[in-house]
Amino acid sequence: MDMYLTLIQLLDSTVRLATPLLLACLAGLYSERAGIFDIGLEGKMLAAAFFSAAIAAITGNVWIGLMAGIGASLVLSAVHGVASITFRGNQLISGVAINFLAAGMTVLIAQAWFKQGGRTPSLIGNGRFEPVTLPFAEAMQDVPILGPLYYELISGHSILVYLAFAAVPLTWWLLFRTRFGLRLRAVGENPAAVDTAGVSVVGLRFAAVAICGVLCGIAGAYLSTALQAGFVKDMAAGRGFIALAALIFAKWRPWHALYATLLFGLFGALETRPDVIQTITGMRVQGQLLSALPYVMTVIILAGFVGKAIPPRAGGEPYVKER
Amino acid sequence: MDVMPKWAEVVLVPLISLLLAAVLSALVILAIGEDPIEAVNLMITGALGSTYGWGYTLYYATNFMFTGLAVAIAFQARLFNIGGEGQAALGGLGVALVCLYIPWPHWTLAILGAAIGGAVFGAAWAAIPAYLQAKRGSHIVITTIMFNFIAAALLNYVLVSVLRPAGQMDPATARFPEAVHLPTLHDMLAPFGIAFSKAAPANISLLLAVAACVFLWFLIWRTKLGFEIRAFGQSEPAAQYAGIAPTRIIMITLLISGALAGMMATNNVMGEAERLVLNSVEGAGFIGIAVALMGRSHPFGVFIAAILFGFLYQGGAELALWTSIPRELIVVIQALVILFTGALDNMVRMPLERLFLMMRKEG
Numbered sequence: 250m251d252m253y254l255t256l257i258q259l260l261d262s263t264v265r266l267a268t269p270l271l272l273a274c275l276a277g278l279y280s281e282r283a284g285i286f287d288i289g290l291e292g293k294m295l296a297a298a299f300f301s302a303a304i305a306a307i308t309g310n311v312w313i314g315l316m317a318g319i320g321a322s323l324v325l326s327a328v329h330g331v332a333s334i335t336f337r338g339n340q341l342i343s344g345v346a347i348n349f350l351a352a353g354m355t356v357l358i359a360q361a362w363f364k365q366g367g368r369t370p371s372l373i374g375n376g377r378f379e380p381v382t383l384p385f386a387e388a389m390q391d392v393p394i395l396g397p398l399y400y401e402l403i404s405g406h407s408i409l410v411y412l413a414f415a416a417v418p419l420t421w422w423l424l425f426r427t428r429f430g431l432r433l434r435a436v437g438e439n440p441a442a443v444d445t446a447g448v449s450v451v452g453l454r455f456a457a458v459a460i461c462g463v464l465c466g467i468a469g470a471y472l473s474t475a476l477q478a479g480f481v482k483d484m485a486a487g488r489g490f491i492a493l494a495a496l497i498f499a500k501w502r503p504w505h506a507l508y509a510t511l512l513f514g515l516f517g518a519l520e521t522r523p524d525v526i527q528t529i530t531g532m533r534v535q536g537q538l539l540s541a542l543p544y545v546m547t548v549i550i551l552a553g554f555v556g557k558a559i560p561p562r563a564g565g566e567p568y569v570k571e572r
Numbered sequence: 573m574d575v576m577p578k579w580a581e582v583v584l585v586p587l588i589s590l591l592l593a594a595v596l597s598a599l600v601i602l603a604i605g606e607d608p609i610e611a612v613n614l615m616i617t618g619a620l621g622s623t624y625g626w627g628y629t630l631y632y633a634t635n636f637m638f639t640g641l642a643v644a645i646a647f648q649a650r651l652f653n654i655g656g657e658g659q660a661a662l663g664g665l666g667v668a669l670v671c672l673y674i675p676w677p678h679w680t681l682a683i684l685g686a687a688i689g690g691a692v693f694g695a696a697w698a699a700i701p702a703y704l705q706a707k708r709g710s711h712i713v714i715t716t717i718m719f720n721f722i723a724a725a726l727l728n729y730v731l732v733s734v735l736r737p738a739g740q741m742d743p744a745t746a747r748f749p750e751a752v753h754l755p756t757l758h759d760m761l762a763p764f765g766i767a768f769s770k771a772a773p774a775n776i777s778l779l780l781a782v783a784a785c786v787f788l789w790f791l792i793w794r795t796k797l798g799f800e801i802r803a804f805g806q807s808e809p810a811a812q813y814a815g816i817a818p819t820r821i822i823m824i825t826l827l828i829s830g831a832l833a834g835m836m837a838t839n840n841v842m843g844e845a846e847r848l849v850l851n852s853v854e855g856a857g858f859i860g861i862a863v864a865l866m867g868r869s870h871p872f873g874v875f876i877a878a879i880l881f882g883f884l885y886q887g888g889a890e891l892a893l894w895t896s897i898p899r900e901l902i903v904v905i906q907a908l909v910i911l912f913t914g915a916l917d918n919m920v921r922m923p924l925e926r927l928f929l930m931m932r933k934e935g
Contacts, residue, residue, distance in 0.1 A: 288713065332915040336922075341652050341713050343915035345861060346907050353903030354600075360898045361604035367898060490717055497714065535733070541725035544718040548700075551710035551718075560711075 253394070257401045259518050259525060264406065265476060267514025268413045269294065269468045273492035274499065274506045275413075275420050276464035282424065282501060283457030284437035284563040286340040289329055289347030290465055291489025297322040297469025299355035302369040302480035303362060305376045311474050314376070318473075319466030325351065326462030334454050337567030348489075356482050369473070369480040378407040378475040407475035409467060416464070420503040433457055437561035440568040450568050468492075494547035497558045513543045575925045586868060586913055588920045593908035600904055606897055618890025619883045627757055627772020628889070631844065632856075633882030634774065637781035638836035639860025640867060640874040641788050642829045647869040648792055649825040650805040655701060655716030656833040657857025658723030659694040663834025664841040665727065666693030668735070668848035671748040682752040686842050687780060687835050694834015695827045697723060702826035706819040712826075720857070731850055744849040754843045777839035782875070784832060789871040791828075801825050833857060859885075862906045865914040881906070 273290045280287040297318035305314025325347050332343040356367035363369055386404035389396045424430035432453055436443045440450045472488075473480045491513050498512075499505035519526055520539045527534075550558055576584075598608040619629045639656045646653035670689035676682035701719055704710035731743040740746075757774045761767075792798035804811040804821045812818060836856060841848050863881055867873025888902035912920070 288717070328911070332911065332919075336916055336918040338915035338918055339652075340915075341654075342861075342865070342910060345654065345858075346911035346915055349858070349903050349907035349910060353900040353905075353907055356898055356900040357600065357604060357904060360896065360900075364896070367900070487721060490721065493714065494718065535729055537725040537729040537732075541722045544721040544725075548704070548710070548715055548718050548722075551715055552704050552708045553710070 254397060254401075255525060257397050259515075259522060261402050261405075262518040262521070263511060263514040264402070264410060265514075266517040267510045268406075268410045269471050269476070269488055270492050270495055270510040270513055271413045271507060272409075272416070272464050272468035272471065273489055274495045274510050275416055275503065276461040276468065277493055277496045278420065278499075278501060278503060278506055279433070279457045279464070280461040281496065281564055282437045282561055283433050283454050284440060284561055284566065284568070285329070285333055285454055285458055285461075286344065286565045287329065287458075287461060288341060288344035288493065289325065289351075289489075290461075290492055291485050291487065292344075292348035292351030293322040293325045293462060293465035294469040294472065294489050295348075295355055295483070295485040296325055296351040297466040298473040298484055299359060299369070299469075299480045301466075301470035302372060302473035303359065305372055305474055306363075306370045306479070309374070309376050311372070311375060311377050314474055315467070315470045318470035319463055322466030322469060323459060323462040326458050326465075330455050330458040333567065334451055334458070337569065340565055340567075352483065355480070359480065359482075367482040372474060372478040376474070377478050378409055378471075380405045381408055381411070407471070409471045409475050412467065413471075414507075417503050417507045424503065429456075434561075437563055440563050444568070444570060450570075454568075465489075491543050494543055497547055497560075498550055500558045501561065516540075516542055576921075576928045580924065580928065582868065585917070585920050585924065586866065588924075589912040589917070590866070590909065592920070593905065593912045596908050597901075597905045601897065601901070604897070606895060611891060611895070611897065614891055614894060615883070615887025618894075619887040622769065623767070624769035624772050625886060625890070627769050627774040628886040629879070629882040630757065630774040630778055631772065631839070631882070632885040633879045634778045634781045634839045634843075635836050635856040636859050636863045636878035636881045636885075637785060637875060638832050638839070639856050640863030640878050641784055641860075641871060642833035643860045643864035644867065644869040644871065644874050645788060645792070645801070645832065646825055646829045647864055648798075648805050649801045649821060650808075651705070651822065651825060651829075652713050653698070653716055653826060653829050653833075654713055654861065655698060655719050655830070655857070656860045657853055657855070658716070658720035659697045659830045659833035660836045660853045660857050661723045661727050662697040663690035663694035663837040664848050664852050665730065666690045666834060667837040667841045668745050668748075671752045671842060672735075672745060676749075676752050679752055679754055683754060683776065683780070683838060683842070686752070686838050690834040690837040690841075691831035692834070694837075695831040697834070698826045698830025699823075702823050702830075705826070706822040724851075728850065731848065735848070742849070745847050748842065748846045752842065753846060754838075756843075773844040775839065775843035777843045780835070780838060781878075784835065785871040785875045788832075792871070797824065833860070859906060862909045862913075866909055 273294055277287055277290050300321035301314040301318030304317035305311045329343050329347055332338040333340040359367045359369060383404035386400045390400045424434060432443060432448055436450055436453045444450050472484055495506060495509035495513055498509040516539055520536055601608040601611050619625045639660060642656050643653055666689035667686045670685050674685060697719060701712055701715035704715055705712040735745045736743055737746045754775045758768045758770045760776060800816045800821055804816055808818060840852055845852060859881055863874055863877040866877040884902050884905060888899050891897050892899040
């Protein structure tokens with residue numbers, strides 16, 4: 250029973266750690282399916298994390314904070330869109346610039362506003378997302394096996410966690426069952442065909458980049474207002490890049506994005522519980538090895554050794570209308 | 573079929589981009605309630621007002637020359653090497669091993685050995701992404717990002733568990749022996765009667781970096797290999813048609829790129845810290861991207877841009893010391909430079925081209 254409870258706790262933190270990855274991964278999914286590479290996921294998340302925590306701290310209302318976070322992320326998305334769609338700049342360079350812009354700006358503004366060495370004040374009460382207790386969770390708590398599963402693992406997360414998980418089927422439906430989704434995918438494979446059909450390539454790509462911005466905004470808000478209570482410098486901590494890795498892992502498919510991010514979330518959870526690994530494998534596994542594992546796996550996947558990951562065909566290419 | 577004259581392409585476009593970045597940076601300083609003019613004054617006196625300031629400016633510039641050249645040569649072949657950070661970190665490991673385990677009689681030999689050690693380790697770390705790009709079509713940008721993280725984890729492991737001397741708390745190697753300590757600019761200039769600050773870390777690696785600039789210029793514009801790299805960058809199908817093997821060019825270019833990034837460690841690890849510590853690269857690998865973009869991937873441009881970024885880095889440190897503007901201001905400026913000279917290049921170029929076209933029609 251003790252082992253079971255440990256497992257549940259491990260899966261519980263897996264879900265917690267997978268949530269921002271999942272949101273960012275889906276964000277990248279929309280953008281890259283529409284043919285816009287986005288290595289600026291990290292920066293957008295970071296900017297959103299700061300602005301949602303800062304505005305939540307000032308107003309005392311986390312929902313206003315969330316809106317501010319999404320807004321900040323959307324502004325960076327707009328920069329990326331203008332650079333890579335309107336001016337046909339290099340999408341990778343634009344993404345790199347956005348990452349640096351967010352890394353610098355958040356600390357700069359945090360210092361100017363709060364004077365606490367680049368962090369925001371700790372969020373309390375309505376300033377952060379509290380865990381939601383699902384119906385009957387308390388009552389079911391003592392039922393064997395199912396009780397702890399429901400109480401510990403399924404119930405008791407922030408609303409954003411449920412939102413992230415709901416976004417997976419929604420994304421699948423939007424991409425594969427609607428006209429908008431069909432066009433969005435087409436614009437990432439063959440923009441010229443979409444253009445010939447009289448649909449605006451620029452409009453579709455901007456729409457995809459905007460959806461990406463909204464999702465990154467929620468991911469960032471989750472980091473600073475739900476996972477932790479406040480913003481600290483560089484708190485995205487490479488999650489944007491892991492999300493990109495997960496996206497390749499998932500081969501740009503929504504459900505697989507869920508599995509991939511849960512897997513990476515599990516690595517993150519295991520990193521904090523070396524005792525669990527030791528009991529399971531009987532070996533002492535280096536923490537550094539575990540933290541490097543997602544990246545190593547991505548490289549292996551990219552190399553095509555475990556099934557080939559083929560990105561959308563027009564990805565990274567600016568579309569030039571024939572003149 | 574160039575619309576613009578060459579001088580406009582090489583000087584005017586980057587200059588306007590830089591100006592835009594500078595204006596926006598000034599607005600940012602204004603927005604956080606500080607005086608931009610005073611900030612610039614502080615940066616200039618802090619970075620260039622004393623030999624101490626110059627010593628730091630040139631020390632940073634040396635780092636950025638190596639990483640800037642590393643990004644620049646890859647750019648020449650249209651390859652985007654974001655892995656400078658990891659390659660420079662591994663270069664540090666190479667330099668540390670060479671300095672710790674080989675009994676060098678004198679620093680003159682040691683610096684050559686260290687440069688080779690750093691280059692070999694840096695190149696080795698670039699080799700895997702290079703091979704995957706050339707042979708399996710894995711995206712170089714993603715793999716090099718991943719390799720940055722893997723390098724950080726690897727170095728963490730090596731410093732904590734392998735190279736840390738017994739009884740030492742912080743994750744770092746032992747100090748390098750006295751014989752491999754590099755002369756600083758103070759030591760080099762003293763015989764000429766020039767009093768240079770003793771405290772500043774600028775050292776003889778600066779000359780190595782300048783030599784690397786010259787070498788790279790020669791390689792890119794005066795050799796067959798350089799021609800092939802540029803041709804490959806201009807058009808891969810055309811290069812292939814002309815009998816240039818893509819695999820070979822990708823491998824060679826990225827190996828040189830990684831070697832240059834790795835050689836940076838002669839400056840920061842051997843010249844300054846004199847032991848290998850965690851995060852010894854301090855982001856110089858990423859600044860190399862901005863330096864290469866600003867320098868238009870030309871070794872001379874990289875040289876100038878590296879000194880400018882050295883100034884920004886040291887000036888920014890002084891700013892953080894004397895005002896409440898944090899060091900991260902440099903990161904913002906760096907981001908704006910990358911954005912305007914790299915991604916929004918066309919925003920500046922398109923109206924300029926139109927302007928030149930109009931002038932040509934009238935003339």
